[in-house]
Amino acid sequence: MLFKPDFNPPAVEPESALWFIFDKGRLLVKIKNDSCAIPDTSDLAKYKSNINHEQYLGTLDEHPCYAAEFAGDPIRDTELAFKDLRGLFGKLEEDLIWIAGRANQLVNWNQTHRYCGRCGKLTEDKTDERAKTCPDCGLINYPRLSPAVIVAVLKNDRILLGRNKRFKLPFYSVLAGFVEPGETLEACVKREIREEVAIKVKNIRYFGSQPWPFPDSLMIAFVADYAGGEISTDGSEIIDAAWFAKDNLPKIPPKISIARQLIDWFVRG
Numbered sequence: 001m002l003f004k005p006d007f008n009p010p011a012v013e014p015e016s017a018l019w020f021i022f023d024k025g026r027l028l029v030k031i032k033n034d035s036c037a038i039p040d041t042s043d044l045a046k047y048k049s050n051i052n053h054e055q056y057l058g059t060l061d062e063h064p065c066y067a068a069e070f071a072g073d074p075i076r077d078t079e080l081a082f083k084d085l086r087g088l089f090g091k092l093e094e095d096l097i098w099i100a101g102r103a104n105q106l107v108n109w110n111q112t113h114r115y116c117g118r119c120g121k122l123t124e125d126k127t128d129e130r131a132k133t134c135p136d137c138g139l140i141n142y143p144r145l146s147p148a149v150i151v152a153v154l155k156n157d158r159i160l161l162g163r164n165k166r167f168k169l170p171f172y173s174v175l176a177g178f179v180e181p182g183e184t185l186e187a188c189v190k191r192e193i194r195e196e197v198a199i200k201v202k203n204i205r206y207f208g209s210q211p212w213p214f215p216d217s218l219m220i221a222f223v224a225d226y227a228g229g230e231i232s233t234d235g236s237e238i239i240d241a242a243w244f245a246k247d248n249l250p251k252i253p254p255k256i257s258i259a260r261q262l263i264d265w266f267v268r269g
């Protein structure tokens with residue numbers, strides 16, 4: 001599938017388009033046996049008046065794609081239902097998951113930037129880029145992105161994995177944390193690992209990146225080597241951490257995440 005992002009909708013509204021519609025963070029999908037699909041214009045004919053704040057996303061294999069918000073009574077439909085995006089991993093094609101993630105970020109941004117943060121006036125969409133501008137004071141707001149580092153720390157043949165208090169399932173993963181204003185990514189890697197498990201790291205190298213739209217993170221992944229210290233968890237965010245050999249891994253995160261890609265890379269060694 002080829003997705004071409006764009007923010008300027010076609011001049012004439014297309015007869016057929018794919019609609020990524022959200023209600024309270026849940027995505028509207030068409031249910032077909034055990035798998036799901038994204039509804040198109042014809043599937044949504046009777047819900048037209050419930051669909052608001054549409055934003056053009058671009059094209060997927062020439063099909064126009066829109067993000068929008070749903071308003072009104074809950075949908076009672078045998079074919080359509082709102083589902084948690086994370087619960088759709090494995091049920092919706094992966095390309096569609098990532099477009100839905102992009103749509104989710106834009107819907108959230110639209111909901112939280114309707115008014116100017118400086119003077120309180122209603123904002124307007126800019127026409128030459130994806131941004132909102134205040135007609136009164138000129139403040140421009142771009143879609144919000146929160147960069148976070150995620151790090152595989154290696155010590156001899158073992159990897160540092162920790163269990164985060166926020167994980168719903170009891171799995172262990174590589175450590176991660178949000179970048180602070182004024183901080184380089186490398187400084188963030190050192191600070192997060194030191195704060196969370198009291199370990200020093202060196203030889204920090206880039207691994208890859210992944211948007212993580214829950215709600216607006218950009219995960220930037222690194223590999224680093226152990227440089228000193230004994231594991232001591234901070235107790236507030238990380239409740240347990242240890243060095244694991246590849247033949248003795250605990251329960252780890254699902255396939256789609258870059259956390260898992262880091263761990264799989266370590267296992268392939």
Ligand SMILES: [Zn+2]
Pocket residue numbers: 116117118119120121134135136137138139
């Ligand atoms: Zn303003």
